[in-house]
């Protein structure tokens with residue numbers, strides 16, 4: 001559903017992302033995980049058609065995000081880091097408005113809006129002005145606007161940023177409930193987000209993909225095999241010998257008893273690590289119990305996703321002088337453009353024009369962003385007019 005091949009984006013002379021490739025299968029939720037500045041937002045914006053890549057391709061449902069941006073926009077829902085909501089519209093009015101912009105036929109709008117309100121659990125807020133909503137509810141309205149036209153793919157950029165712990169849980173549950181009927185890519189720098197929400201994770205660091213796998217496999221690969229910690233009663237030499245005789249074992253050792261920990265006499269702590277990919281918990285238990293040794297505790301231990309993440313992303317930080325000189329050289333950093341309005345669908349014609357005349361997608365980026373801002377202002381006015389009429 002989402003295919004990204006060798007995507008590169010260069011700002012000035014520094015690459016924000018380099019040769020990024022990954023794919024998201026239909027119905028999957030993939031986490032795009034990386035530390036600050038890794039290139040997540042850049043990738044999400046390219047996927048959503050709001051930023052042209054310097055090179056490489058990205059396709060959604062078979063359509064190129066640059067060449068067929070109109071077709072792509074009809075097939076995606078995009079939640080930028082700062083959702084573009086109109087504070088003086090009611091939730092319902094805003095969703096009607098968005099559904100119209102997204103091309104939902106007039107006769108279907110009520111159904112689509114009701115369904116988005118229901119799925120995001122904001123039905124009781126339908127008549128409330130957006131500016132009166134808490135951050136958590138605004139974020140749900142942000143998701144509702146992304147799904148109101150029922151797109152097959154959702155691109156969510158840091159969907160839980162700024163939410164309190166309860167709102168984070170609610171948002172994760174909402175995202176999980178959307179999987180299956182939607183293919184989702186969500187960017188985050190928060191680890192539990194991916195292990196709790198995503199079936200696969202792609203880790204990006206300093207603009208490059210450093211790993212793609214399920215959270216479980218990433219953890220298992222780091223350790224090599226599965227680790228087991230055991231509390232066993234019996235002669236220590238005999239215990240070690242029994243464990244070493246097991247097949248599929250790569251390491252057996254006795255562990256020191258930490259101070260403050262009480263163990264009955266004749267009990268000891270041990271650690272066993274299996275060969276890569278082997279699960280030998282049952283065999284360990286059978287061998288110990290079969291030989292009359294007392295197995296009091298057995299616990300599987302694995303590297304946490306946090307360890308994997310740190311291992312893959314811990315690199316030297318650029319010095320502040322480098323950052324300053326980067327800012328000095330690049331006017332875009334000094335004058336960042338607002339996150340594009342979701343309603344800049346209207347820009348598509350202008351964008352097509354820009355694309356026609358620009359020799360490479362690198363050239364038209366500033367034009368594209370200017371168009372986004374201009375359109376967002378135009379649409380804001382239109383939205384206000386519509387609200388007054390209502």
Ligand SMILES: Nc1ncnc2c1ncn2[C@@H]1O[C@H](COP(=O)(O)OP(=O)(O)OP(=O)(O)O)[C@@H](O)[C@H]1O
Pocket residue numbers: 011015016017034035036037038039040041042043189330332333
């Ligand atoms: N308009 C721009 N001009 C110049 N450099 C930029 C621009 N936008 C982003 N960058 C740079 O590109 C790199 C990737 O930025 P990006 O915003 O994609 O990272 P991120 O992973 O989303 O970070 P965060 O988690 O902090 O939002 C950073 O070094 C950033 O400074």
